[in-house]
Amino acid sequence: MLDYSHNALLVAASLAIAMMAGFSGLSLTRGASALAGTQRKLIVVISAVILGGGIWSMHFVAMLGLQLPILFYYDGLMTLISALTAILMVGFALLILHFRTRTPLTLTLAGAVVGFGIVAMHYIGMLGMELCKPVFAPSGIIIALASAMGLSVLAIWVAYGARTKGNILLGTVCFGLSVFAVHFVAMSGTSFIALDTTGGGGPALSNEVLAMGVTVTAFVICGVFLLNGVSFLEPTAQNAVPSPAVQPEPAPEPAPEPVAAPDITPVPFEKEGRTQFLERTAIAAIRAEGHYTVLYAGDEKLFCPWSISEAETRLGTSHFIRAHRSYLINPAYVTEFRRAKDSGVCFFDGVGSLPKVPVARSRLNEVRDLLGV
Structure with missing residues (x-):
């Protein structure tokens, strides 16, 4: 078995990406259920890519911080499958949330789907490692799956229990922590052994190439996070107060208009x-x-x-x-x-x-x- 450690800076970066992706995806879907079907589907697709891509990016940023005593790289096909799995599972959960009546059952089901997607993405991504084989302890898999399910259901219940700004922010924290915690819970139940041969079905991805792809994905997530953050923090019309420097002179109050009597015709x-x-x-x-x-x-x-x-x-x-x-x-x-x-x-x-x-x-x-x- 190989000894390993993590780069603390990249671990912190992985948590930040999970949080930004969670906020971007959850805030983007706010009010989506009131849209027409085609617009709603488009929002669900974009949000699924952001949330699923955030899960994948968090995982591989943390994996870039994995320090092993041997050289290793990733199978390109398995890495792609892991990303698409996360996007597909999150998209399925969003379809449940925005195209079905929200009940305790549908909220729990959607959270469970997201949790399963997080775990599936993690282990598929780990299986893509070359020259180094991960060995999973059954207890680690069970604990990771239970953690993912519980934290993801909590995140969905909080974020969709009421679509307020406070719920979305708290749901973001729950989502980010679920992705982050599940990764390291699963890693704690994983060991590594060195291999002399490779068995991948796709092109090899070195850590350098993977870092470039993850950096681009993280950049996109940061951009969406900033765009959503600007609109999210805008005051509502009733709370908006003009700056004193540009306040116009108060206009004279108009004469009150006569109030029409209510129509009570039977x-x-x-x-x-x-x-x-x-x-x-x-x-x-x-x-x-x-x-x-x-x-x-x-x-x-x-x-x-x-x-x-x-x-x-x-x-x-x-x-x-x-x-x-x-x-x-x-x-x-x-x-x-x-x-x-x-x-x-x-x-x-x-x-x-x-x-x-x-x-x-x-x-x-x-x-x-x-x-x-």
């Missing part, structure tokens, strides 16, 4: 041969029925002489929003929203006559904004 419906009226606040939704509409209130379905367009015009947007060409909904009665590919569904508890209403693709962002999701 909604007509026909029942038992009579025209009756219903307060709009009691209506959960309105559905088009030919040239007329149906009102959903509690367990009742009531016939209304208004068309869907007339109802939308008369009621305005103070209480109702068009979720579909055939539906107006009252957001006050919506108890659950689910994303369904490029559309959505609103659910209504306590409205026995109407369990759910579809949300059209063209109306999706408007409905999500109104519901605050």
Whole structure:
């Protein structure tokens, strides 16, 4: 068995790269679930490359700091496979997070996928070593896998439990530490023996060539980190305060405009041969029925002489929003929203006559904004 040690400076650099990659990937996906399908897929691809590339870069920066008493290099094919494995596994986890409803199960599954990707990338990369064979202790593999799973699930739960800046920053720390810790936990259970022959299937990569590739990857990650950091730290509109040096002279306050009285016109419906009226606040939704509409209130379905367009015009947007060409909904009665590919569904508890209403693709962002999701 060969004795080995690590260069402390490169160990610190590997941790910094893991942190920058984690922040870049997690902050880049903030708000991605509200985008259309094609844009969301593009964000997922970019984030997967950043996060997966960060995992790979952290590993090989740390490996460049590995000091052995013999010369060794890497098989190019295995090194490439290790990078693609990390990117693919992280991409799969991001697809779960941004194309499925986030539940405790999906968050845990996504974290487990990321953790497995970290471990798989590490051991595939280690198997690419030439002239020096790594020997893995079974206990080391088990501990590394358990550490990766636990820390990655924690990182995903923190970063995606609430998409606030604080959660993303804390999730970044958890992600960076998971990649860093798993590497050195796995290394503590690894021994090395010298070989006289090589068995690689790809071109040989010396430490010098690998260092150039890792440096380029780290440079890209640093650039994305800086770009995301600038936008991430920008104050929100309500918190932005202009510099005293450029503050304009205060303009005279305009005369207050008269406040219009709220429209409380009741909604007509026909029942038992009579025209009756219903307060709009009691209506959960309105559905088009030919040239007329149906009102959903509690367990009742009531016939209304208004068309869907007339109802939308008369009621305005103070209480109702068009979720579909055939539906107006009252957001006050919506108890659950689910994303369904490029559309959505609103659910209504306590409205026995109407369990759910579809949300059209063209109306999706408007409905999500109104519901605050």
